[in-house]
Amino acid sequence: MKFIRNILDNIKPHVQEGGKYEKFYSMFDAAETLFFVPDHVTTKGSHIRDAIDLKRNMFMVVIALAPALLFGMWNVGYQHFMATGQEGSLMDLFFFGFLKVLPIIIVSYVVGLGVEILFAQMKRHEVNEGYFVTGMLIPLIVPVDTPLWMVAVAVIFAVVIGKEVFGGTGMNIFNPALIARAFLFFAYPSSMSGDKIWINGMSEGTGIIDGFSGATPLAQFTAGATPNELVLGFADKHMSVFDMFMGWIPGSIGETSTLAILIGAVILLFTGVANWKVMVSVFAGGFLMGSIFNLVGAGHPYMEIPAHYHLVMGGFAFGAVFMATDPVTASQTETGKIIYGLLIGVLAVLIRVVNPAYPEGMMLAILFLNTFAPLIDYYVVGANIKKRLKRAKS
Amino acid sequence: MDNIKINRGLNIKLQGAANRNVSDASPSTLFAIQPPNFTGLIPKLAVKVGHEVKAGSVLFFDKYKPEVKFTSPVSGTIKAIERGTRRRILEVIVESNNKQEHEAFTKGNPKDMSREDIVKNLLNSGVWPFIKQRPYGIIANPESTPKSIFISAFDSAPLGVDYNFVLSKEGEMLQKGIDVLKQLTTGSIHFGVDGSEATIDTFKSLKDIELTAYSGKHPAGLVGTQIAKKDPINKGETIWQINPQDVLIIGRLFSEGKFDASRMVALVGSEVSKPQYFKTMMGAKITSIVSNLVSNDNVRYISGNVLTGSKVEKEGYLGFYDSLISVIPEGNHHQFFGWITPNFHKFSMSRTYFSWLMPNKEYSLDTNLNGGYRAFVVTGQYEKVVPLDIYPVELLKACITEDIDKMEQLGIYEVLEEDFALCDYVCTSKQETQDILRKGLDLMIKEVG
Numbered sequence: 026m027k028f029i030r031n032i033l034d035n036i037k038p039h040v041q042e043g044g045k046y047e048k049f050y051s052m053f054d055a056a057e058t059l060f061f062v063p064d065h066v067t068t069k070g071s072h073i074r075d076a077i078d079l080k081r082n083m084f085m086v087v088i089a090l091a092p093a094l095l096f097g098m099w100n101v102g103y104q105h106f107m108a109t110g111q112e113g114s115l116m117d118l119f120f121f122g123f124l125k126v127l128p129i130i131i132v133s134y135v136v137g138l139g140v141e142i143l144f145a146q147m148k149r150h151e152v153n154e155g156y157f158v159t160g161m162l163i164p165l166i167v168p169v170d171t172p173l174w175m176v177a178v179a180v181i182f183a184v185v186i187g188k189e190v191f192g193g194t195g196m197n198i199f200n201p202a203l204i205a206r207a208f209l210f211f212a213y214p215s216s217m218s219g220d221k222i223w224i225n226g227m228s229e230g231t232g233i234i235d236g237f238s239g240a241t242p243l244a245q246f247t248a249g250a251t252p253n254e255l256v257l258g259f260a261d262k263h264m265s266v267f268d269m270f271m272g273w274i275p276g277s278i279g280e281t282s283t284l285a286i287l288i289g290a291v292i293l294l295f296t297g298v299a300n301w302k303v304m305v306s307v308f309a310g311g312f313l314m315g316s317i318f319n320l321v322g323a324g325h326p327y328m329e330i331p332a333h334y335h336l337v338m339g340g341f342a343f344g345a346v347f348m349a350t351d352p353v354t355a356s357q358t359e360t361g362k363i364i365y366g367l368l369i370g371v372l373a374v375l376i377r378v379v380n381p382a383y384p385e386g387m388m389l390a391i392l393f394l395n396t397f398a399p400l401i402d403y404y405v406v407g408a409n410i411k412k413r414l415k416r417a418k419s
Numbered sequence: 420m421d422n423i424k425i426n427r428g429l430n431i432k433l434q435g436a437a438n439r440n441v442s443d444a445s446p447s448t449l450f451a452i453q454p455p456n457f458t459g460l461i462p463k464l465a466v467k468v469g470h471e472v473k474a475g476s477v478l479f480f481d482k483y484k485p486e487v488k489f490t491s492p493v494s495g496t497i498k499a500i501e502r503g504t505r506r507r508i509l510e511v512i513v514e515s516n517n518k519q520e521h522e523a524f525t526k527g528n529p530k531d532m533s534r535e536d537i538v539k540n541l542l543n544s545g546v547w548p549f550i551k552q553r554p555y556g557i558i559a560n561p562e563s564t565p566k567s568i569f570i571s572a573f574d575s576a577p578l579g580v581d582y583n584f585v586l587s588k589e590g591e592m593l594q595k596g597i598d599v600l601k602q603l604t605t606g607s608i609h610f611g612v613d614g615s616e617a618t619i620d621t622f623k624s625l626k627d628i629e630l631t632a633y634s635g636k637h638p639a640g641l642v643g644t645q646i647a648k649k650d651p652i653n654k655g656e657t658i659w660q661i662n663p664q665d666v667l668i669i670g671r672l673f674s675e676g677k678f679d680a681s682r683m684v685a686l687v688g689s690e691v692s693k694p695q696y697f698k699t700m701m702g703a704k705i706t707s708i709v710s711n712l713v714s715n716d717n718v719r720y721i722s723g724n725v726l727t728g729s730k731v732e733k734e735g736y737l738g739f740y741d742s743l744i745s746v747i748p749e750g751n752h753h754q755f756f757g758w759i760t761p762n763f764h765k766f767s768m769s770r771t772y773f774s775w776l777m778p779n780k781e782y783s784l785d786t787n788l789n790g791g792y793r794a795f796v797v798t799g800q801y802e803k804v805v806p807l808d809i810y811p812v813e814l815l816k817a818c819i820t821e822d823i824d825k826m827e828q829l830g831i832y833e834v835l836e837e838d839f840a841l842c843d844y845v846c847t848s849k850q851e852t853q854d855i856l857r858k859g860l861d862l863m864i865k866e867v868g
Contacts, residue, residue, distance in 0.1 A: 026755040058791060062757030065788040066750050070853040071726045071843035072719060073431070073577075073747065076765035076772050078790025080758040082797060082847050085771050151791050195794025195848070297769040300799055352798040357812060359802060406813050410828040413808075417653035 026060075033057050051145035055152035079194075083157040085298045089289035090161050090347065096285040097278040098122035101169045104275055105225040107258050108239065109232040122169075125225055126278055129164040129176055136177045137163075140184040144193065155194030155201070155353075156184065162202035162347060165279025166340065166388075167209065168222040175213055179205040199395045200354045206388055218384070220244060223275035236260060239275045243339045243377065243384040246327050252334065269337040280343040283336070290346040299350040302362040307345035310370020311335050318378055327378045335374050344373070344387035354395040358405040365401055369394045421631045422614045423648050427806040428636030429768055429841050431577045433725070433747075434689035434781045439584045441683065441696045446517070447707035450493050450700060451510040451736035452478055457548060458557045458857075459864060462489070462508050470497045475522030475544055475678035478511045487558060490545025492680035492700050494520040510736065526676035529599040537602050541669065544678045548739070549665035553646065553658045554832035555860050565659040567606035567650050570597075572622065572663045573613040573633055575640030576724040576840075578687040578694075580742050582612075582663055583619050585683045585696070590621040592670035599669050601627050604659070611645045638806065643838035647807045652833050664742050684708065684737065688725075688746035689783035690718045703737050705744055713746050719786050721745040726840035727853070750787025758790070765789075768803070768845050793848035801852070804841035807833065811842055815852055818859025823866055826859055835860070 033056075040046045040053040057063070058080070067074060102118030102125075105111075113121070137160045138152075145152040163180060187204030188197040210217045220240040221227045227239050237258055240248075245255055257264035257274060268274055272282025280286075293299035315332025322328020335341060349355060349369050356365040369390045376386025383389060454462040461482040466472065473494040481487040493515040501510040524544045529537055538561050541547040552559040559565070572582035586593060600608055607629045612618050614632030622630060631649065633639040642660045652658055661669075664682050671679040680701040687694045692712050699708060705720060721728035722738040725745050729738060737744065766774045766782045774780070801811035809830045817825035836853040843852050 029755075030753065061753035061755055062787070062789060063791060064751045064753050065791070066719075066786040067788055070851045071840050072721055072728065072730070072745075072786050073725050073784040073844065074787070074789045074849065075769070075845050075847075076762060076767040076774075076789050077769050077845075077847050078758055078849065079793050079796060079847055080790065081771050082769075084759060151793075153793060155796070193794065195796045296771045298771065298797075353796055355798070357798045358810065359799060362799075402813075406810055406829070409808065409810060409830075413653075413828065413830055416651065417655075 029060055033060065048146060051149075051152055052142050055142060055145070058151070080154050080157075082298055083154045085296050086158045086293065086347070087161055089292040089298070090158075090165065090279070092285035092288040093165060093279040093282060093343065094126075094161070095119075096272055096282045097165060097280075098126050100273060100281055101125050101225055101278060103273055104223070104239070104258075108224050108227055108234065108237045110234045121225075125169050126164060128173055129167065129169075129171065129278075130161070132173045132176050133163045133180055134160040136180045137184050140181055140189070144184075144189045148193070150193070153194035155188070159183070159188075159201045159205075163205045166202065166206050166277050166343065168217065169225045169278055170222055170228055171209065171216060175209060175216065178212075179208045182208045195353055197353055199392055200348055200351050203348055203388055203392055203395075207392060210388070223277070241275050241339065241384070242269060242334075246330060246338075247377075247381060247384045249326055251326050252330050266334060266337060269334070277340065280340045283342045286342045286346050293346065293350070299346070300352070300355070300362055302359065303350045303355055303366040304345055306363045306366025307349050307370045307373075308336055310367035310372075311341060311345075311374050312370070313367070314371040314374035318374070322378075335377065339377075339385045340387040341373060344391055345370070348387075348391050349394075354398060356398045356401045356405075358402050361398070361401040361405045364405075365394055365398055368397070420618070423631060423633050423645075424614070425633060425635035425639035425644060425806050427803055428575075428638055429804050429845065430575075430636045431725075431766065431784070431844070432779070432781045433577045433687075434783045435687050435691050435694045435746075436578050437581070437685040437687050437694045437696055439581065439696070441698055443698055445707050445710070446515075447699065447703040448495075448515050448517070449498065449512055449704040449736075450491070450515060450702040451512045451704070452489050452491070452702050452739065453510050453736060454479065454489075454508050456739040458555070459861070460558070464500065464508065464511070466497050466511070468497050468500060471495075472497065472513060473520045473522045474680075475524065477545065478513070479508070481558075484561070486542050486561060487547055488542060488545050489548060490522075490678055492678070492702050494518055512736075521677035521679075524672060524676050524678065526673055529595075529602050529673055532602070534602050537599060540672065541599075544672050546665075546669055546672050546678065549668060550659050550661050551740075553643075553652055553660065553835065555864050556835040557864070559659050560657075563657055565604050565606070565657045567609060568600050568604050568659045568661065569609045569611070569642045569646055569649075570600075570628075570661055570663055570666060571611040571640055571642050571645055573611050573640035574724075574743075575613075575633075575637040576726055577637070578685075578743070578745060579640065579724060580683075580685050583616060585742075586663055586667075587619055587621050589667055590624060592667045592674070593621070593663070594625055595670035595674050596666035596668075597625060597628055599673055600659075600661070600666070606650070609645065609649055611640065611642070613640070638804075638838060638841065641837055643834055644806055647833060654827065654832060656832075662740060662742070665740070682742055684742050684744060686712060686744050686746070688721075688744075690715050690746040690748055699737070701737065701739060705731060705735055705737055706733055708737075708744060709733065709746065715748070717749045717751070718746050719749050721747070725784075726844060727837045748783065748785040750785030750789075752787070754787075768800075788849055790847075790849050792850070795848055795850065797847040800845050800847065801839075801842040804845055805838065807838065809833065811839065811852070814859075815839075815842075815850075815855050818855050818862075821859075821862055823863065826863060827867075831856075831859060831863060 101122030183205035187201040224239040255264040318328040372390035373386040462479040463482040495516040498514040550559040610628040614634030814829040
């Protein structure tokens with residue numbers, strides 16, 4: 026560590042203002058603060074400060090994403106081996122998925138951080154650690170066969186249009202990872218929807234066993250299936266709620282396993298990094314809307330499916346735990362967070378069931394509520410203002 | 420007596436709380452009154468270097484309210500007048516002659532005196548500036564009448580003064596001071612005490628006050644918290660506040676007719692070998708207090724507590740309102756992968772460090788920022804440590820955008836920097852919330868008055 030310190034201290038004079046390589050200061054600063062918490066001391070305000078900083082905070086989210094990531098890697102292998110009829114050990118499956126997912130992660134981080142550093146240098150501020158999380162979220166919400174160039178284009182779009190044009194981390198209106206997903210969804214629909222994209226190698230079709238279906242439960246419900254008719258891969262293999270909860274089903278890389286996501290949720294809630302009100306109310310909203318459909322929707326098969334199905338299918342759990350809780354784009358007030366979460370849950374299920382064009386409603390529901398979060402806060406804070414005025418008059 | 424529990428807040432347990440014993444500080448010969456201690460004050464000097472003064476002689480006064488005077492705590496000669504940029508007066512230093520001669524002021528029973536005479540006596544003796552007014556945290560306006568006066572004998576800040584100890588034998592002077600204050604307001608004198616300990620008899624036997632116990636986490640002891648619970652400030656109203664040891668100074672003024680600014684001061688912090696109390700005087704040079712008890716050089720001296728105090732040099736002086744000197748290590752060092760390692764020696768409100776495992780551990784925290792400045796990202800943090808019916812982030816953003824209407828609507832009249840000190844502490848983005856709020860308050864003074 027002394028060694029690294031010496032290297033950094035040697036480089037520092039050259040990249041500081043006036044130095045030969047001052048263009049690279051942001052990059053240097055990012056590297057320096059990565060290795061060392063800086064020696065900055067307090068100059069005003071409180072003399073002591075909490076040990077937490079944004080790096081630690083974001084790092085906790087990455088740790089919380091690890092179960093979903095590891096399970097996702099295994100599931101990529103599992104789905105592929107099932108579709109091609111191969112046998113393999115746990116490690117074979119995992120390693121297969123690892124090799125498929127790793128390039129996406131690398132592309133996401135290299136491209137994303139590159140853009141971040143460029144903007145930091147242009148605007149002369151420190152590289153923010155927001156992308157630390159976004160860079161991991163994006164690979165987890167795309168299908169495994171997404172071409173790498175598409176990932177790169179989406180990442181650039183998300184960082185530039187989703188974040189930097191607003192002023193960087195903390196200033197953005199929409200969740201950048203979801204902007205990337207939405208960009209892919211609308212720009213390259215053929216690579217983002219259908220029954221073949223979720224399983225590695227299936228779009229090419231080589232080696233896939235006849236009769237194998239890569240349809241997600243959402244797609245099957247949209248096509249009019251009832252819960253008992255759900256299939257997992259083969260027509261004779263039933264897909265149960267348990268399968269969906271455990272996550273060995275087709276879907277985007279990290280979104281399938283509700284269990285792995287819930288482990289992440291426990292980490293986020295225990296460390297206090299994410300807000301429980303948002304998380305719980307998203308699930309509550311989804312369950313509520315599912316139940317309302319149960320009450321009113323007799324005769325319509327999608328409306329009749331038990332409400333709890335909605336919570337374990339598709340990206341619902343992943344969105345609730347990792348996307349809706351993004352503090353920058355969610356409501357900022359405590360009351361607002363409950364309203365915000367509930368509406369996301371309600372809207373996600375509503376889009377799923379009622380709108381046939383979009384089998385999954387979570388992404389659009391969260392982006393929609395991102396837009397309305399400031400409005401919700403406006404009314405919550407407005408109530409506080411009214412209370413104060415009333416007290417002054419009495 | 421009410422006992423109000425404050426649920427939101429944070430207790431930061433630090434090493435180096437003062438023991439309950441008092442030693443005489445090796446007598447300091449230098450004392451300073453520092454105009455920057457007073458928000459918004461433009462001082463006008465009444466003395467020159469070399470002048471002889473008595474305790475109670477005017478050193479300078481408020482340029483715009485000449486009746487508000489600042490007087491010398493000791494008798495002696497004016498040693499120096501330190502100025503900063505643009506010739507701003509920073510310190511008026513008096514060298515004591517160790518005789519302690521006093522100017523004579525009116526003494527008597529405040530109950531027999533008119534409000535006008537009381538105010539005049541407080542102003543002439545230089546005691547008036549001890550009374551601060553809310554909104555804005557400035558010296559009280561002698562022409563206004565507050566709706567109530569708040570005194571908090573509960574210092575809940577880290578390593579705070581133990582008033583149950585400091586005031587236990589001061590019942591008589593405390594009562595005298597309260598009698599004086601009672602003449603200044605039409606409302607009540609609210610007296611807050613620590614509800615987690617048995618209230619001492621000194622406080623119980625005080626008359627003409629509304630005694631309330633507060634328990635729970637810091638900021639339970641802050642006047643701002645207590646005002647919000649008892650008598651919230653609305654637009655156009657003023658409330659005065661005064662530290663309990665300064666009530667004693669008022670008491671002594673009216674019973675002895677002199678300005679006696681002696682005060683118990685606690686020397687605390689992890690860098691102090693024997694944290695304890697000292698009997699000294701307002702404005703004393705801190706070297707006389709800390710000299711034998713702090714051996715390390717890379718430390719920060721703070722006049723006041725670690726959350727709201729001001730940084731002073733070892734050769735510096737005790738602040739006008741302060742009765743605490745905190746000494747903590749400077750944090751001017753790099754930490755290798757500090758953001759990722761477990762760090763058992765660090766304290767955090769969140770559970771991203773392991774301090775939650777050891778709720779009773781006392782920490783030695785240094786002045787490292789523990790990160791870099793960022794935009795607001797994490798939400799809900801400030802709300803956990805501000806037990807007021809206020810939206811802190813929204814108010815701060817109104818201050819940043821200089822939106823006066825919004826600031827007013829969101830309750831800026833109800834808060835001072837100290838009420839937001841814990842926000843500084845807990846902020847993940849290392850925002851300087853006290854500084855932001857102060858700028859907002861200054862803008863309000865300028866625009867609204």
